[in-house]
Every structure is written in C-alpha cells, then in structure tokens.
Amino acid sequence: MTSVLEIRDLHASAHGKPILKGLSLVIRQGEVHALMGPNGSGKSTLSYVIAGHPGYAVTKGDILLDGKSILTLSPDERAKAGLFLAFQHPVEIPGVNIGSFLFTLFKNKYPKGSAVTYQKELQDILKRLGLTTQFTERALNAGLSGGEKKRAEVLQMLLLKPALAVLDETDSGLDIDSLKIVSEAVNSLRSPMFSALVITHYNRILEFLKPDRVHVLLDGKIAHSGDATLPAELEKKGYRWLKEEL
C-alpha cells in the first residue's frame, strides 16, 4: 500500500524554540494511527505544522502527502491536496453562519456540485451527528459549547471527505454519547480513500476507532510505537517507563 502521509526526520520550532526534533511517521492508505504523549511533547505542534500554520518553522526534514512534499504549500493548498485538520481549539468566526460557510466549502471543493446535492449530503451528515438544520443557522464556533465545536469540526470533515484527517484531541470535552457519535462518524469514512492521525490522551476514543498503529510522542520524537493494545498499557503505566527507555 502506498503512503498517504510520510513525515521524514521533521524538525520544527516556534518563536525560535525547537519543539519537534526528528519526528518520522508513515501512514498508509486506509490506516488510522493514534498519537499519544504527555502535555507539551509536541502533538498539537505536529498537527499545526502538517496543516501549514505560519507560526511554526520547519528547520529540517519533510512532510509528504501522497508522495509529494507539501512544505511549500499554503494551508489552503494543503487542504485542496486532501488534508483536513480538526482543531483542538476551533477558532471562533463571529457573524459567519455555519450553513453558508459549509456551502462555501462545498462549492470550493466541488465547483460543479449543485445545491440539491449539497442539501442532501448535509442533511445526511447532520443526522449522523445527531444535529438538526438549526445547528447550521448558528455562528461558526462563536457561542458554541466545547462539545458543539468538536461536532462542527467533524461536520466539516464529513462534508470535505479528506484523504488524510488529523484529529487533534477531538475527543476531549465530549460526553460519552457524543464521543460515540463522533467516533462512528469517523469510522463511517474508513475506506482505502481515508486515513487519519488521531491525537488523544484517552483510550476511550481508540476503543471505538481501533487504530492500526499507536505512537507515543516524547520531547518532539516518536519514542515508541505499538498496536491497538498500547493505549491500555499506557493508561496503566503512564509515560515514565518510556522516558526511562529513551
């Protein structure tokens, strides 16, 4: 299987401070990988660097999407290349209606897509997420609760059907029912056309998602990788033993 995401010896810094220090990772077509690790280990930085946040500088290494380097691409070009980042803290855009925003995204992605197709698609997605049309009349993230913001992220992801999704702590702030709904929505995308990197602190979402690989990020590097049984082990033992291993 060909790799969708390949990260090679990635070094990145913010405000001159190195955060990622030689991270390598390969996600193949159809795979879901989980990324865990203590606070401050660089997980969110990795998600921002993949998406092209201008506040982070890549000092060494490369990121390839479908075999092509994306480092010189702007965030919108990366999105067009098939990348989607579900933000840990979705940004509030006051006054922008979710519905019209989604339609803009849809038209950007499918210039020939009709309003009828869009409506059908949207209604289907809303239903899967346990939302109603009323939700789309609210402002984009502004005034939404933490859980609603996370659902709005997943809603966008389901509409855009990315080739690679990075889900940055999408599970945090969700109650058990919401977590189940969101997990099922992610699972509904699973196919050879969809891969994901799921950043999380908790095993619960991974029990739903059943990742192919689980990685632990420590101090800007992958310190350990394992299969779906690793998170349970980490929950018992914490991260300290891995640090000692390093």
Place this chain on the structure above:
Amino acid sequence: MNTDVAINVGYTEKYGFHDEEKAVFRTPKGLSEDVVRQISAQKSEPAWMLDFRLKALKAFLNKPLPGWGGDLSAIDFDNITYYFKSNDKTAHSWDQVPEQIKNTFEKLGIPEAERKFLGGVGAQYESETVYHKLREDLAKQGVVFLDTDTALKEHPEIFRKYFASVVPHDDNKFAALNTAMWSGGSFIYIPPGVKVDVPLQAYFRINAKNVGQFERTLIIVDKDASVTYIEGCTAPVYSTDSLHAAVVELIALPGSKVRYVTIQNWSSNVYNLVTKRAVAHENALVEWIDGNLGSKLTMKYPAVILQGENARADILSIAYAGKGQHQDAGGKITHLAKNTQSRIISKSISKDGGRTSYRGLLKVKKGCTGVKSTVQCDALMLDDKSRSDTYPTMDIDEEQSTIAHEATVGRIGDDQIFYLMSRGMPESEALALIVLGFISEFTKELPMEYAVELNKLIRLEMEGSIG
C-alpha cells in the same frame, strides 16, 4: 466561475465611468448671493424660500469650519459649481430620460431594481432629479414621493410646515450650505395608517467634476403609517474633489415606523458631509441603517430626537475606510421623553492606512425616567497602518435610566485566517469572510439585493489587500 467575475468588477469599472458634461444651465463657480438668487430663479421658487436660502448663506459664511472630525481644509469652496442642471425636467417614464443619463442609471442597475422590488424610484443626476416614479396603487392611497423641488410647488403647506423644522438653517456649517444651495432630493409623505410594504428608493449620482451635490430630503410619516426608504450614491473617480453636503429631515408622527437605508459608495475624492436627523413622536420607531464606503472624508452622524413617550430609535451603521480615506461616523440620540428606547450599533473597518472614527452622542434629559439605551461600537483594523478612534459623549441627567456602552477595537487574528485557510479558502476569501461576519448584524437588515451588493463590494476591497 461566473460569480467570481462579477465580484472582481472594480469600483472604477463599475461606478467610476463618467459621461460628457452637458449642462442645460450651470451657475458660475463659487458661492455668492447671486448664485443663490440664480438657483432660486431657475426653480421659480416662492419668495420665502429665496429669503430662507439667503439667510442660510449668511449663516454658512459666518460659521468657521468645524475644528473636530476630519480635515476639511482642502475644500476649495470657490472652485465648486453649486448648481448644475443636465436636463430640463423630471421624467416620469423611463423613456423620457435623456439617453446619456439613462445609460448611466442602466449601468448602475436602477430601472432593473425598480421593476424587481421597489414601490417607487427617484434618480438624481448632478443637481436635479431626472426621473421619478411611484407605483400607482401607492399614489392612490395618498402616498407622495416626489423630488423635493416639485414637492415645494405641489404641496406648499406641508412643505413649509416641516422644512427645516428638524435641521434649522444654521444648525451647522454644512447644513447651512445645503439650505442655501439645496436642489433635488426626495420628498415623501405617507398618510395616516398607510403601510407601504415595498421600499421607495432614490439614487444620487455626481457626474461632473468639481460639482457640489446638495440634495435635500424631507420625509413625513403620519400617524401609524410605515415606510422604508433606500438611498444609494456613487460618483466617478476624478483627480479633483467633489462635495456632497446633504440634509435629511425625517418626521415620525405618533405610532409610525420609518426605516431609512443608505449605502453610500462614493469615489475616493468626494467630501461627504451629511446631516441626517429624525424626530420621533410617541410610540414611533425610527431606524437609520447607514453604510458608508468610499469618499475621501465622510462626516455623518444620523440622529434621532425621541420627543414622545415610548418612542424608539435604532441606528445601525458600518463604515469602511481604505487608503487615503477617513470615515468619521456615528450616531446621536436625544431622549426627551419618558420610557424612550434607543440602540446604536456601529461597526467600522479600516485598511491600508484608512482611518475610522466613531463619534457618538447620547443625551437623556432630566425627568425622562425609564429610558433604555445601548451603544455598541466595534472597530476592526486590518493592518498596522490603519487607525481607529472612538469619541463617545454621554450626557445623562436622569438617574432612573438604563445605559449600556460597549466598545471594542480588534484586529483579525492570524488564527482566524489560518483556520479558514485550512478549510481550503484562499487568504483573501478568508479575510473577506471574517469581515463579512463582523458586519453581519448590519447586512442582515438590508434588502437582499443590497446585502448581496455590499458583500460583493467588501470582497472586492479585500482582494486588493493580499500582497
């Protein structure tokens, strides 16, 4: 995509065209008693109006330029043509409008808008109204929608009763100038109980160079009647400056509702100095919806005097200042009666060194208990070169009133841009979306056609901003 093409039409291409200057009559440049007499004679006005104009001219000459607001020092009052007539009479059928002027308004989409959704249309070109039409059923109900000059002739009693009753001839320097030089504008009278369900619209166009446009609008809405009036303004781009000094007086009699919607999109060489004021009697509602784009300097503070109990006022405005532009705008509310309510929402955007100022006045007279007022002004600056200031004045003489004031000044966050770009939007589109969200409280009050047009204009302004 086709929509993008429409969006990319620049101001210059869409509004900046100009026609050959063809005057049937024009006064010599500069202002003098003689110029005032010539204007009045051209219009065959009654003697009282000439006297009133002359009184206003004296007031104008005696008043210094305001020392606050924007820089007015570059206005050369001697190099302005105060009256410029391009046609002989107002047409009431589109076919009668002179070809050249007709083409202008067709380019601006006026006849199309009339057919689609308006109850009446007035179009003013330079100093005179060139076209005026009111839907027949409205005329039958006694609605009067005329250019102000014709109204003076056809409805002299009501005209004289209300003219300059809200904005006196010596109210401020530019209101005095307007009173001396006024020509054209809209006159509206809505009889008691008549609810006009479609907007009436006027469109003002300055075409010639160095011409002053001084339209005078007078709106009287009788008891329990209601109306929406919309006004649009444009001018071509010239290297020398034009002056637009309008006066709008609005009288909302008991129980009436008036909504006055303006989208001004002047070229960047127009001084736009407008006095807009309303009186609201008991249980009346006055809404100023005021959008200001373009111009070199705009000084405009729509005002409402809440004179009767339970009267309400709503002033909703946006201002956009780009390079070399200063928008000094805001709102004024005077609470003179018990249980009156007001709300001012002002949104401003500055970019490329543009400057916006919010200037507001809120007054509550002693004894006016139960007053409620909210003022909210938000400024958005798109870069470090731009500037925004807030000058709120509050003069509250009654303790038993509820006053809330909130002001914010912000910049577009990099995180907002990044978030939207990560969804596949180019930077300029992300920027435009954030700005449109910022002014959405305003846009949602506009008729659809205007909201769409305003959104296009904002997108257009944002496209130039990515370097």
